[in-house]
Amino acid sequence: MGVRASISRYLIPAIAGILACMASALAQTDPLPSWNDTAPKKAIVAFVDKVTAENTPDFVPESERIAVFDNDGTLWVEHPMYTQLTFALDRVKTLAPENPEWKDQQPFKAVLEGDMQALAAAGEKGLVDIITTTHAGMTVDEFQTIVTDWLEKARHPRFGRPYTELVYQPMLELLAYLRANGFKTFIVSGGGVEFMRPWTEEVYGVPPEQVVGSSIKTEFIMRDGIPTLHRLPEVNFIDDKAGKPVGINAAIGRRPIAAFGNSDGDLQMLQWTTLGGTSPRFGLIVHHTDAEREYAYDRQTEFGRLDEALDIAPINGWTVVDMKADWKAIFPAK
């Protein structure tokens, strides 16, 4: 066998094998495989490299590596409407037989008749009525079971998958990447904290004690020697817009160094995180630009409106993710 034959028969396969092996090693070490190698991924990696570089002025100790994530539209799908609103409307239908008066009483009548125009006309008060009615009147343990049962059965109207599968694969990778670099990841959502806690640990790796959200009041009662916490039909806290920094301070007690959102509801959280601090900070907005794989919306939508924050982002140096261009995948593979 000549040298040429040797090369083609032995050396080329060997080199190919080595290259394949290197490619595989590289793929394995890429912590963000669902992100294209565009500006957002580069900005994230550069920030993490910076704050974890010991003996440099930008180094941030682990205890201060707090990252906060909005949920609806940032970690999971929020169209055609917030998942928790779908849950609440389903609850109205479930509870209707026990509440026959609802068929003549707004906003419940609108829900039962599927009259979205009348529901919209009921405004914020109508919405609060629906939430407090459907989310209160049981113990916190009972509510957890109700949420878990609903999420098991409910399917998204367009994608036909459970809502907990309609989470953004690139964001799951980002959460894991930050934690692998010593960050503590928190959810800071306008959604109800007790609607999220039953599943965030399994789905996002975020334990209940790192979930901040809106809440209704609860009351402690000893009932036949058993301690119970009852959910009351009264709003306690709205963790949205200027409420987000308030919620962050109340629950976490120190300022995050990284914040991830997708709407004007996250504007103040992004400001609180990124402006006026001394250590490096990072702000990121997920811009829904992919009508084909998910949805495309920003300034004109009812759910997750992104208007002011989109204008301010470049001024404050916030990274804007173009879902269509920057993400290889949207949801985890089935």
Next chain:
Amino acid sequence: MGVRASISRYLIPAIAGILACMASALAQTDPLPSWNDTAPKKAIVAFVDKVTAENTPDFVPESERIAVFDNDGTLWVEHPMYTQLTFALDRVKTLAPENPEWKDQQPFKAVLEGDMQALAAAGEKGLVDIITTTHAGMTVDEFQTIVTDWLEKARHPRFGRPYTELVYQPMLELLAYLRANGFKTFIVSGGGVEFMRPWTEEVYGVPPEQVVGSSIKTEFIMRDGIPTLHRLPEVNFIDDKAGKPVGINAAIGRRPIAAFGNSDGDLQMLQWTTLGGTSPRFGLIVHHTDAEREYAYDRQTEFGRLDEALDIAPINGWTVVDMKADWKAIFPAK
């Protein structure tokens, strides 16, 4: 040299050395060296052994090993009065020159004149006035500096040491022991959450995000492009008595498996933690019985009254620590 001489000259010292070494090794491995080998220590160790024993029915996964600690009287001294009250009274004196009207206005007049009877007569409303006046009107960052500066200078009237040194050495060991066994340790105090957070990480190893407490309202404001959180003179939440389970649920979102308190203010937290759960639970009450080394008080005191919880403890199987009998040391050595 005969055999006998050899034994006494070489072997006995060698054996003594080995024994000393073993004793030292044993002492080093005792995670609770300031606890006497009495019932409370045995109960704590038995509980921790039980919930960490894999492949047994009592095993509790790490994520569910939540332990909650009261602060005043459980982790640090609360006599002759709550440290935060001392802080508030000092703040009244500091702010008096800017508020000349206080010298004729209760409850401030009482504070400035050291008239504790008039102060007591002002009741809970007077106390809320003092707290909201002295704890509001600044940003959260400014308040943190005020607390830190005060704690550096203030000295306990009897022990002459900084308050952050008047923490209970056996409880510091207990916190560390639980964490070494996969527990997440939280403070759940009636005291102000922002009065504790500036120092709990350094003193107790408990980071700000694991401190739950009472709070006043805050407001987010963009001021000259700088995001600020302002403290408002309005009570937000009282984390005491039946408020403790509410605070635990709001901040942690799952039920603790171990609770440590010292007063009736901890009764509902102990009930919520220990009664009605399926996994093993542990409740402990620190009973202040040592007038010589610290203080002796229970049913008759204004600060940290222990009455109902002391009666209920044996019924619910809660461990009661007799400080005098069960603790070798009270405070860390100077």
